Amino acid sequence: MSWSERIAADFTTVAWVLIPIAVGINVVGSFIVGLLRIPLFLDVIGTILIAILAGPWVAVVAGVLTNVVLGVVRTPTLIPFALVQVGVALVVGYVALRGWFRIRESRDYVWLVAAGLLVTVTAVVISTPIAVLVFGGLTGSPTDVVVGFFLAAGAELFAAVLVAEFIYEPIDKIASVFIAYFIAQSIPERYLPSFGQLALNET
Template sequence: MDKRNIWSFRFTTASLVLIPVAIGINYLGKLFANILKLPLWLDSIGTILASLLAGPIVGAVSGAVNNIIFGLTADPISFVYAISSVAIGLVAGILAAKGWFDSFGKMLMAGLVIGVSVAIVSTPLNIIFWGGQTGNLWGDALFALLMAQGMPMWLASFLNEITVDLPDKLVTVFVSTIIFRRLPHQLLHMYRHDDKIETL
C-alpha cells in the first residue's frame, strides 16, 4: 500500500458504519475484562479490526471515540487514554499495510510492537494522572511490589503497563485477525485498499 492510501480517510458509508461497530466491539471487550477482573484490557479489538479493514486513520478514530464514550458511560479514566487508543490504531494500520498480519509469526511480532508502543505512550499518563498505576488489578499489584523494592517510579510504572499490554495486545491481534479473516469477501472488498490487504 502506498502512503497516499495508508493515510487516506474518506467519509464513505462503509467507514461511517465501521466506526460505531468497532466502538461496540471495544466497549463489550472492556466490560467483559472488567467484570471478570482479567489481567487484560480487551478494549482495542475493534480498533485493530478497523485498522485492518480501513487503515490507520479509521482505526485511530474508532479507538479515540471509544475511549470518550466509555469515559462518559462507565469509567472516566478512559478519557485520559484516548491518545493510547489513537496509537494502537495508527501502529496497527501501518503494520497491516506492511503485511505484518499475514502469518502467525508476523502477527506475534505485530502484537509485541503494538504492546510496547502503547506502553511507551501510556506510562507518562499513568505517572501524571495516577501516580504510576494503571487501574488494572494485576498490573498495579506488580507496581506496588516494585515500588516497595525501591525501583524508580517511571520504571515500575512502565513494567506495570507492559505486563498488561503485551499479553493483551497479543490476544487482541489474534482475535481481531480471526474476525477479519472470517468476514465475507464482499465486505472486505468494500474496504479494499490493495491486493495485499485483501488477502491478509
C-alpha cells in the first residue's frame, strides 16, 4: 500500500463523522475560554482526540476546519494559526502510534504529560513566528498582556512572544491532552476506529 493510499484509508465513514464532532469540541472550548476570560486556549482538544482515534491526517482536516470556523465566528486572526492545528495533529498522531496513550497503570500517565509537553513545544515553535511576522506580536489572545509586559521591560519582540507562549501553553496543552485522552477512553472499544484501537490498546 502506497503512502497516499494509507492516508486515504484513514478517512473511513467513522472518521468523517468524527471530524465535525472534533471541530465542535474545539470551537466550544474556544468560546468557553473567551466567555470566562480564562488565560488558556482549549481549542485543540478535539484535534488531539481525533488524532488518537482516527490518525493524524484526519485530525489535520479537523484542525484546519476549526480555525476556519473560528476565523469566521470569532476573529480572522485565528485563521493563520491553523498551522498550529496541523502540527498538533501530526505530533499526536505519531506518538499515539508509538503507544503513548496506552495507559495501564498510574506511572504511565507520565506519557500523557510528555505528550502535552511535546504538543506545547510544537505549538510554540509554529505560533511564535506567525504572531510576530503576521500580527506584530499582539493577536488579541491572553498572551498579549505578558508580551506587553516583556516589551515594556525592554525585551525583543520575538523573545517577548516566545516567553509569553511558554508561560501559557504548557498548562493549556497538557490539560487538553488529558481531557482528550479521557474522552477517548470513555468510548467503547467496539466503536473505536482501527487507528484508535491500535493507539489505545496493546497489540
